[in-house]
Amino acid sequence: MLGQRRLYATASRFITSARPTNGFVGAIGNTPLIRINSLSKETGCEILGKAEFMNPGGSVKDRAALFVVEDAERKGLIKAGGTVVEGTAGNTGIGLAHVCRAKGYKCVIYMPNTQSQEKIDLLKMLGADVRPVPAVAYDNPNNYNHQAKRFAESLDNAVWTNQFDNTANRQAHIETTGPEIWAQTDGKVDGFTCATGTGGTFAGTTRFLKEASDGRVKSFAADPPGSVIYSYVKSKGKEMVRGGSSITEGIGQGRITANLQPDIELIDDALKIPDSATIHMLYRLLDEEGIYLGASSALNVAAAYEMAKALGPGKTIVTMMCDGAYRYQSRLFSRKWLESKDLLGAIPEHLQKYIALA
Numbered sequence: 001m002l003g004q005r006r007l008y009a010t011a012s013r014f015i016t017s018a019r020p021t022n023g024f025v026g027a028i029g030n031t032p033l034i035r036i037n038s039l040s041k042e043t044g045c046e047i048l049g050k051a052e053f054m055n056p057g058g059s060v061k062d063r064a065a066l067f068v069v070e071d072a073e074r075k076g077l078i079k080a081g082g083t084v085v086e087g088t089a090g091n092t093g094i095g096l097a098h099v100c101r102a103k104g105y106k107c108v109i110y111m112p113n114t115q116s117q118e119k120i121d122l123l124k125m126l127g128a129d130v131r132p133v134p135a136v137a138y139d140n141p142n143n144y145n146h147q148a149k150r151f152a153e154s155l156d157n158a159v160w161t162n163q164f165d166n167t168a169n170r171q172a173h174i175e176t177t178g179p180e181i182w183a184q185t186d187g188k189v190d191g192f193t194c195a196t197g198t199g200g201t202f203a204g205t206t207r208f209l210k211e212a213s214d215g216r217v218k219s220f221a222a223d224p225p226g227s228v229i230y231s232y233v234k235s236k237g238k239e240m241v242r243g244g245s246s247i248t249e250g251i252g253q254g255r256i257t258a259n260l261q262p263d264i265e266l267i268d269d270a271l272k273i274p275d276s277a278t279i280h281m282l283y284r285l286l287d288e289e290g291i292y293l294g295a296s297s298a299l300n301v302a303a304a305y306e307m308a309k310a311l312g313p314g315k316t317i318v319t320m321m322c323d324g325a326y327r328y329q330s331r332l333f334s335r336k337w338l339e340s341k342d343l344l345g346a347i348p349e350h351l352q353k354y355i356a357l358a
């Protein structure tokens with residue numbers, strides 16, 4: 001039997017927050033900041049990943065989901081028993097479905113009908129009313145986002161949360177992610193990088209870190225192929241080059257959203273990360289660190305590695321680990337799928353043992 005004191009001493013290194021949270025929503029945020037030992041050693045920098053996959057809904061989007069719903073509550077746009085409507089094919093829908101159950105709202109999700117059955121099933125299991133609609137371009141009035149907006153407008157006591165252009169999304173990261181990173185590094189962070197979907201995470205975190213450090217912290221936008229942000233930053237707003245596509249989900253953008261717009265001037269540089277570097281990093285992190293990440297997170301870590309090389313040894317670089325690989329594993333660990341994307345060759349021989357699926 002361990003004595004009371006020894007028992008506490010043994011347990012205490014696992015205790016990060018001693019108090020129970022106020023339900024599901026109280027458990028959002030305050031995620032660990034994980035030192036990526038192998039890459040830190042290799043670069044001479046501290047490379048740190050914010051473990052957003054440890055949010056209770058499993059992704060960074062839990063933060064935005066909570067803030068857009070609470071913003072609607074504050075503005076009186078939604079009252080008890082109301083309906084939250086969003087157009088989303090991914091993590092925002094999952095975050096919203098959880099937050100709506102926790103707060104007693106109905107949740108309606110419009111998504112393109114090209115999405116996997118797994119995603120539709122998960123949202124349904126979380127109690128959302130899922131409405132797959134034909135996948136058409138944004139300028140078509142039947143695009144899933146426009147349908148979500150119209151449906152919310154047709155109901156009483158309903159809100160379209162509009163994650164792309166509702167800046168309550170960015171605010172989540174000004175009020176939570178940024179301050180957490182600042183506190184967790186004792187203000188010693190030198191660089192921040194991540195990719196943009198809505199841009200809320202990148203813009204809000206950048207804004208906070210720039211203000212907290214009087215502009216000292218450098219911010220690099222990370223971008224997958226097919227997204228315009230890299231060319232926009234590199235050309236100082238003169239060009240938006242499309243073209244190409246990526247295996248990453250949840251990131252990549254064809255325009256400057258309202259969430260990104262207010263902070264566009266703060267961006268110091270941009271990094272384009274090819275899918276081959278992303279998939280290599282995804283397998284490396286699994287092998288060397290035991291961390292199982294989705295492709296957007298692997299891209300972010302690859303960008304942090306590039307940023308470390310650009311800033312030089314001795315710097316502290318932070319990035320986002322947005323979600324785990326669980327939602328994508330049937331692709332990311334399938335030999336056939338990797339071959340179909342011409343990515344098998346990007347995974348070195350010694351890492352191919354992780355390709356567990358045919």
Ligand SMILES: Cc1ncc(COP(=O)(O)O)c(C=O)c1O
Nearest residue numbers: 091197198199200201250296322
């Ligand atoms: C897996 C994943 N990574 C990154 C992002 C991008 O975050 P943001 O929308 O804040 O730019 C998303 C957004 O949905 C996502 O689902």
